[in-house]
Amino acid sequence: GKVYFGYETTRQTVNGKTGSVLVPCETAETVAAIFEQYKNPETSLSDVVTFIQDNNLPVNGVECGKDIKRSLDKSTISLLLKNPLYVRADKDVYRYLLSKGCRIIDDIDAFDGVHGLFWHNYRSKTEMYVKVGYHEGIVDSETWLAVQDKKSHHSTPLRKGVNLKSWLSGLMKCGHCGRGIHIDY
Secondary structure (H helix, E strand, O other), X not given: OOOOOOEEEEEEEEOOEEEEEEEEOOOHHHHHHHHHHHOOOOOOHHHHHHHHHHOOOOOOEEEOOEEEOOOOOHHHHHHHHHOHHHEOXXXXXXXXXXXXXXXXXXXXXXXXOOEEEEEEOOOOOOOOEXXXXXXXXXXXXXXXXXXXXXXXXXXXXXXXXXXXXXXXXXXXXXXOOOOEOOOOO
16 A cells, blocks of 8 residues: 555554554654644745755655655645644644544544544545544644644735736635636636
């Protein structure tokens, strides 16, 4: 299966079944640092990239017996920050996910503050399924929830490009969905 940044896979027997389980590896310290840095209100994604580079945090690893070279850019870090894989999911995370309309497969008792989550979008862009994994989370729930709150209040900056169709492009947003207008004539 897929190996996620900050984890490596090992074969383990859980509940009588043997399979691959994610285990934190040396890049887990980078994941923790990314969340810690970004939760500060004045820190941007660019600041996080600079922090990783300035502190020589590990971003490369070994997957399936071969060296993997990674570069963490702003878009990769943004996706990493949204992923519930890294949170040590507790009851606060459970309530947060319910408030966001997620379909949660496991009962609230499975949210033990130790294990991380897997999320899936099954053929639907609007409904997200969440399942408690066998892997240990890297980031505490308080930090993860602070990052989610910051990301939810973050607005996309206006585009600086020139649009020849209308001077209103990039300035006007739909009052219903919040997306930028599109001029078609």
